[in-house]
Amino acid sequence: MDDRDGLIWLDGKWVDWRDAKVHVLTHTLHYGCGVFEGLRAYKTDAGTAIFKLAEHTDRLFRSAHIMNMKMPFSKEEINQAHRDAVAKNNLDSAYIRSMVFFGSEGMGLRADNLKVHVMVAAWTWGAYLGAENMEKGIRIRTSSYTRNHVNSTMCKAKANGNYINSILALQEALSTGYDEALLLDHEGFCAEGSGENLFIVRNGKIYTPETTSALEGITRDTLITIAREQGYEIIEKRITRDEVYVADEAFFTGSAAEVTPIRQYDNRDIGSGSRGPITEKLQALYFDYVQGRRADHKEWLTLVS
């Protein structure tokens, strides 16, 4: 990633991509105490627009608050940095990564007297789980790693260190022939994917795990709104792995993953073993919204210029 060209916003200044570096004694590099966001900008007829920018910035600030990191910029400044990161790099569509991190002023677990830094970068990033899988669907497995316990790491913070759990889970899934992992919480209920929220469809109703042990996904919120406006009943409940086994359909949601159908879980076909009709309908609606083809919910899109 560091050999690209472009500009990165770092602490209020634009820095050449290849010069956007930190000292090896940067605190967050050692301990993972930082927070980040991932969101997408899409090409629309009105121009390139970021999907749910305010919601992502709000979550970034909530995450920093949970981690006791005092944000040195306002929400407006961070929103503008996101817009400029897309515009200044001349991107028609983009994945945007913002991150808040502790500097190299000190070491140790006190994490006090450290400068809080913020960066925003944007680049083109295709289908997170493979373009062909957006239609075909992915194969997932139950991870042998339990989702972070709600009192071990802070699940409502999108915190860097939380992703050790996700990385181990995804690496294990990939190394054993699957596309993604589904992590169970410490009581054995389905929590979420390594980087996505889970939905299942059964008898025409749509279910999703409560976010107790999961990130409060913005795409999850979007799908709940879209589905309800389409007349579907959405039930947030504890979901067991075998409820997923016998579901008619299943899919993951995330800013990177968008809406990715799940065709198989733990070597069991989900429904017909392909993208289900309700998944297909909601996936198409999601892309209509993020690409500005719908007349409603225009508040979800922020033009970058």
Ligand SMILES: Cc1[nH+]cc(COP(=O)(O)O)c(CN[C@@H](CCC(=O)O)C(=O)O)c1O
């Ligand atoms: C653990 C987790 N759960 C759910 C979600 C979905 O949240 P939302 O994007 O607000 O709908 C994400 C986003 N995963 C990000 C990380 C991807 C990465 O590789 O990093 C993302 O989708 O940007 C998670 O990381």
